[in-house]
Amino acid sequence: MIAQLRTKEPTTQAGTGGSAVTLRGIRKQFGSAAAAVEDLDLDVHPGEFLTLLGPSGCGKTTTLNMVAGFLTPDAGRILLDGQDVHQLPPDRRDTAMVFQQYALFPHLTVGQNVGYGLRMRKCPKAEIRERVADALGRVGLAGREDRLSSQLSGGQQQRVALARAIVVRPKVLLFDEPLSNLDLKLREQLRLEIKHLQRELGITSIFVTHDQTEALVMSDRIAVMRDGRIEQLGTPETIYREPVSAFVAGFVGQSNLIPGVCTEGGAGECTVRLATTDAVRAHQSGTIAAGDAVRVLLRPEALRLDTAAGGPSITGRVIDVVNEGNLATVVLVITESIQLRVSVSDPGAHSLPTPGDEATVFIPPGVARALPAD
Amino acid sequence: MRFHPWLLLRSVLLVLVLAFVAVPMIVVVWTSIQPDPYPAFPPSGLSLTWWDSALTREWLLPMALSAEIALGSALCALLVGSAAAYALARGPARGRAALEGFLASPLLLPEIVISLSVIQVISMLGARGLIGPTLLVVAHALIGIPFVLRTVGVSLLGVNPLWERAARDLGASAWRAFATVTLPLMRSGMFAGALFAFIVSFNNVELSLFLTTRDSNTLPIKLLQYMEYEYSPTLACVAVTSVLGICLITGVASRFVHLTEFIHGGTK
Amino acid sequence: MTAIVAPTPSTPIPVPQQRRSRLQWLTLPATVWVLAVFAIPTAILLTSSVLTYDGAKVTGPLTTANYGNLFGDSYFRSVLWDTVSISFMVGAVCTAAGLLVAHFIVRSGSRFRTLVLLIVLAPLVSSVVVRTYGWLVLLQDDGLVNQILLWTGLSASPVAFIGSKSAVIAGLVHVLLPFAVFTAISSVQSVDPVLERASRDLGAGPVSTFFRITLPLIRPGLIAGFMLTFAISLGAYAAAAILGGGRVQTLATLVRDRMVVSLEWGQAAAIAVVHFAVGVITVSALLLAGRRSRKGM
Numbered sequence: 001m002i003a004q005l006r007t008k009e010p011t012t013q014a015g016t017g018g019s020a021v022t023l024r025g026i027r028k029q030f031g032s033a034a035a036a037v038e039d040l041d042l043d044v045h046p047g048e049f050l051t052l053l054g055p056s057g058c059g060k061t062t063t064l065n066m067v068a069g070f071l072t073p074d075a076g077r078i079l080l081d082g083q084d085v086h087q088l089p090p091d092r093r094d095t096a097m098v099f100q101q102y103a104l105f106p107h108l109t110v111g112q113n114v115g116y117g118l119r120m121r122k123c124p125k126a127e128i129r130e131r132v133a134d135a136l137g138r139v140g141l142a143g144r145e146d147r148l149s150s151q152l153s154g155g156q157q158q159r160v161a162l163a164r165a166i167v168v169r170p171k172v173l174l175f176d177e178p179l180s181n182l183d184l185k186l187r188e189q190l191r192l193e194i195k196h197l198q199r200e201l202g203i204t205s206i207f208v209t210h211d212q213t214e215a216l217v218m219s220d221r222i223a224v225m226r227d228g229r230i231e232q233l234g235t236p237e238t239i240y241r242e243p244v245s246a247f248v249a250g251f252v253g254q255s256n257l258i259p260g261v262c263t264e265g266g267a268g269e270c271t272v273r274l275a276t277t278d279a280v281r282a283h284q285s286g287t288i289a290a291g292d293a294v295r296v297l298l299r300p301e302a303l304r305l306d307t308a309a310g311g312p313s314i315t316g317r318v319i320d321v322v323n324e325g326n327l328a329t330v331v332l333v334i335t336e337s338i339q340l341r342v343s344v345s346d347p348g349a350h351s352l353p354t355p356g357d358e359a360t361v362f363i364p365p366g367v368a369r370a371l372p373a374d
Numbered sequence: 375m376r377f378h379p380w381l382l383l384r385s386v387l388l389v390l391v392l393a394f395v396a397v398p399m400i401v402v403v404w405t406s407i408q409p410d411p412y413p414a415f416p417p418s419g420l421s422l423t424w425w426d427s428a429l430t431r432e433w434l435l436p437m438a439l440s441a442e443i444a445l446g447s448a449l450c451a452l453l454v455g456s457a458a459a460y461a462l463a464r465g466p467a468r469g470r471a472a473l474e475g476f477l478a479s480p481l482l483l484p485e486i487v488i489s490l491s492v493i494q495v496i497s498m499l500g501a502r503g504l505i506g507p508t509l510l511v512v513a514h515a516l517i518g519i520p521f522v523l524r525t526v527g528v529s530l531l532g533v534n535p536l537w538e539r540a541a542r543d544l545g546a547s548a549w550r551a552f553a554t555v556t557l558p559l560m561r562s563g564m565f566a567g568a569l570f571a572f573i574v575s576f577n578n579v580e581l582s583l584f585l586t587t588r589d590s591n592t593l594p595i596k597l598l599q600y601m602e603y604e605y606s607p608t609l610a611c612v613a614v615t616s617v618l619g620i621c622l623i624t625g626v627a628s629r630f631v632h633l634t635e636f637i638h639g640g641t642k
Numbered sequence: 643m644t645a646i647v648a649p650t651p652s653t654p655i656p657v658p659q660q661r662r663s664r665l666q667w668l669t670l671p672a673t674v675w676v677l678a679v680f681a682i683p684t685a686i687l688l689t690s691s692v693l694t695y696d697g698a699k700v701t702g703p704l705t706t707a708n709y710g711n712l713f714g715d716s717y718f719r720s721v722l723w724d725t726v727s728i729s730f731m732v733g734a735v736c737t738a739a740g741l742l743v744a745h746f747i748v749r750s751g752s753r754f755r756t757l758v759l760l761i762v763l764a765p766l767v768s769s770v771v772v773r774t775y776g777w778l779v780l781l782q783d784d785g786l787v788n789q790i791l792l793w794t795g796l797s798a799s800p801v802a803f804i805g806s807k808s809a810v811i812a813g814l815v816h817v818l819l820p821f822a823v824f825t826a827i828s829s830v831q832s833v834d835p836v837l838e839r840a841s842r843d844l845g846a847g848p849v850s851t852f853f854r855i856t857l858p859l860i861r862p863g864l865i866a867g868f869m870l871t872f873a874i875s876l877g878a879y880a881a882a883a884i885l886g887g888g889r890v891q892t893l894a895t896l897v898r899d900r901m902v903v904s905l906e907w908g909q910a911a912a913i914a915v916v917h918f919a920v921g922v923i924t925v926s927a928l929l930l931a932g933r934r935s936r937k938g939m
Contacts, residue, residue: 070842090839090843091846091847095843099836103836105841107858116844120845164844168845381848384742387742388743395765396764397776398779399768400776401786402773412784413786415789415790415793416793457668457672458671460665460668476673477669479676483918483921484878487687487877487897487914487921491680491683491914492679493901497698497699513679519672519675579770579771580878580894583879584901594771601775601884610775616772621767
């Protein structure tokens with residue numbers, strides 16, 4: 001899966017008609033609580049699929065609602081194609097949202113739901129019928145115009161909600177955790193359908209989720225948010241391989257974070273003395289000087305148990321081996337407070353240690369990354 | 375909120391509706407503290423003259439009687455309604471809605487019809503001697519019961535029957551388990567229900583219409599009789615007194631019980 | 643009052659079988675009370691309306707004379723019509739005003755919400771008589787409204803409000819508005835705000851959203867609210883008696899007249915039955931509307 005991640009930032013696709021969304025200095029506070037969104041700057045490229053990823057309360061949904069117009073920022077500006085829209089009510093902005101709860105109007109048929117936005121835009125009836133049929137066809141629900149939403153399954157309802165949003169050809173598509181209410185299989189299926197649809201239509205899309213797999217699979221770029229700010233913005237590959245902080249590293253993908261101290265700084269790399277008393281050469285995120293406390297990121301799938309790997313090693317005692325068939329996770333205790341997880345793919349071909357054994361974990365060169373300890 | 379012309383219209387209409395609701399009440403209070411028989415516009419000043427004839431035996435007796443009857447009917451409704459609410463909450467779901475509906479049905483008919491049917495039965499039985507405060511207590515309790523049912527029912531929603539079972543398990547008798555575990559939690563619902571029943575009884579007009587006599591006249595009925603044939607600002611003073619009394623009781627009650635949760639019937 | 647009448651919302655919590663059946667005895671006092679004071683007397687009233695009366699006593703066998711006298715009397719028919727038309731107006735005005743207030747309270751997010759609710763509920767601590775008295779003072783020939791009219795020159799002579807149907811309607815709307823607001827609040831609360839948000843998002847302004855999305859979804863609740871205020875105002879006595887000034891007669895005032903003044907209890911019973919019938923029809927329609935709205939959700 002990692003190999004499929006986008007490595008390059010997408011360039012503007014000429015002729016796709018996508019719009020740019022710009023947020024500058026956005027701030028939003030509710031009552032006397034801490035600010036939900038603080039000094040947010042973001043540029044969404046035309047035609048791009050950008051995900052706002054983060055835990056609950058990080059401000060991603062608040063930001064989305066501000067772009068849609070349901071909330072007014074306390075400070076800052078929101079620009080759509082260079083035009084300041086933050087004073088416009090939601091019905092006057094050219095955005096369309098796909099809601100987590102589908103929000104289909106229960107008293108209208110599927111066709112009436114999908115055509116609602118077009119009716120608001122005063123489209124002629126014949127054109128509405130045509131575009132509705134086209135949109136429903138695109139989401140795989142052709143011919144269902146006369147059904148009521150209560151007669152559809154969850155996945156079908158979400159498809160109708162999607163059709164309703166794309167049929168109006170908005171400048172920006174907004175997704176508010178639309179797949180959270182669906183079961184796993186459906187989520188995985190719809191994920192890809194949404195991605196392909198967006199690619200086909202070229203509509204700029206902002207997608208909000210707390211599910212990192214969704215973000216990694218669907219996005220051109222990901223903005224990882226925390227406490228109202230963007231912690232890191234980059235392609236899925238960049239976020240995964242070069243996280244700038246322990247938070248990002250811990251949020252996206254499996255991780256081992258070992259505390260240590262930098263003993264020797266340098267350009268791009270530094271030497272870290274781990275709390276396990278081993279020394280390791282690590283890439284660094286941000287500027288780390290000698291003496292700084294760091295956390296070293298070691299991705300479980302990058303660590304090796306066989307001696308052929310070479311490189312610095314850490315020894316410990318195996319306490320658990322979880323074999324899921326195509327993947328096995330070996331958990332080792334290094335010290336009282338430090339555990340290591342190692343992922344072994346295709347475990348049948350290797351010999352796995354058993355709980356209670358002593359085992360040595362090798363850190364291949366280029367795998368370790370030093371992150372500022374926060 | 376962004377400015378929108380319709381918002382302005384809605385605000386104007388809302389203010390008109392609120393004025394419609396508030397003005398008659400303000401007028402009653404105003405009438406009781408001004409000097410003229412018919413409140414003048416522009417207002418001619420303050421005066422408490424009309425209060426002399428209001429705070430006399432003629433009015434204080436019906437007021438006291440209404441309060442007694444209200445207290446009596448509230449207590450009856452409380453006992454009978456709480457017991458029923460407890461049984462309904464712990465009973466089978468089948469038939470529960472029907473029984474609840476039946477016990478609340480007196481609210482669905484015009485009170486005047488109920489008054490009529492009660493007096494007719496009394497007259498058929500030749501039991502005219504029964505007419506009096508006791509009969510009023512019995513009749514008012516009828517419309518107090520649904521309120522108690524509702525509020526106590528809401529309280530009981532938060533009481534898990536397993537708690538009583540645990541108390542039994544630890545050695546408490548059935549009654550002690552109920553009294554020490556469930557009853558304290560029902561208290562706020564009982565209190566609110568009794569309060570509503572009290573207010574409904576004290577202010578009741580139509581149910582009492584055919585059930586009062588000259589000797590046992592309730593305050594609202596006496597006010598009504600006066601209003602039909604006479605007019606006097608004294609009535610305003612009496613009205614203000616009774617309203618103040620109710621407000622006082624409600625105010626004191628709201629210190630002990632959070633009343634708003636019962637107003638929406640537990641759906642809030 | 644529907645908030646009182648509708649079943650308490652909950653899922654029944656399991657309780658041992660034999661304890662359950664012993665507990666049912668606790669419902670007995672309440673049931674007996676309602677039976678003895680309400681159900682049985684009402685049943686007797688219904689049946690007695692087809693018995694012969696002499697004044698206040700039942701003297702004879704089955705007869706339709708009471709109803710015959712009633713419906714044959716053009717006066718009764720006009721009173722019936724007046725009552726229904728007044729109640730209809732009251733229902734309509736209460737429903738509209740109640741919706742306005744409820745929508746504000748539930749959706750506006752304004753800091754005045756609680757205040758508005760309190761103002762609307764405040765009159766409930768007072769008796770119907772007290773509230774109607776306020777209207778009496780306002781609407782009398784020498785009352786405040788007329789004084790203002792004369793003072794500003796909008797009218798040359800006092801307008802006779804008391805004794806007009808409008809006065810009765812005003813008084814009844816004032817009394818029944820809190821109930822209308824209650825039922826409307828439940829209705830509006832049942833509409834998920836995300837639906838309104840979706841409508842705005844797709845390009846509908848607040849007014850369009852209200853008429854296309856909110857209103858159709860609360861319609862069953864509104865109908866129920868209308869039926870409720872209609873039914874209650876059919877039987878309202880105080881407002882009609884006081885503000886009607888003797889010139890506006892409703893079923894309620896007519897019943898009292900036959901009971902206490904002309905002592906024709908047979909006719910009173912028949913009127914009460916007509917009253918009861920209209921009440922039952924309205925309640926059934928109310929329940930049907932309620933069931934339909936629950937299905938539609």
